[in-house]
Amino acid sequence: MNVEQLRDYCLSKKGTTEEFPFDQVTLVFKVMGKMYCLTGLEHWENGKPAVNLKCDPEKAIQLREKYKGTVIGGYHSNKKHWNTVYLNEDMGDDELLTWIDHSYKLVVNKLTKKQKQELQLL
Numbered sequence: 001m002n003v004e005q006l007r008d009y010c011l012s013k014k015g016t017t018e019e020f021p022f023d024q025v026t027l028v029f030k031v032m033g034k035m036y037c038l039t040g041l042e043h044w045e046n047g048k049p050a051v052n053l054k055c056d057p058e059k060a061i062q063l064r065e066k067y068k069g070t071v072i073g074g075y076h077s078n079k080k081h082w083n084t085v086y087l088n089e090d091m092g093d094d095e096l097l098t099w100i101d102h103s104y105k106l107v108v109n110k111l112t113k114k115q116k117q118e119l120q121l122l
Helices: 003-011 041-045 057-066 093-109 113-121
Strands: 016-019 026-031 034-040 050-054 071-073 082-086
Touching: 003 016, 003 026, 003 034, 003 093, 026 093, 034 041, 034 093, 050 093, 057 071, 057 082, 082 093
Parallel strands: none
Antiparallel strands: 016 026, 026 034, 034 050, 050 082, 071 082
């Protein structure tokens, strides 16, 4: 997967926007204004692509144990609820897409009733 494929996939999800709220290189994807995926563009340029994704805390621990060094506690994020995933040959694109879906769903589930209704109308 390359950064354009990641971008296209995230933007295909209902209610998703992209922005650079922190700096010029940290691309953030949000659903209804709530972050679910971020990536540092410099990581893609230096050949070490990584994304931060929200994750159920129990699942986060399981993924970190299964993918030691590839999945770690979220860099500059709450390590209980976020994972940093370094893309490499240990996982396929389908697995990463599943984790993006999981992150998106966790955020959508926490939206207010009004936000969820607005999302359905998009």
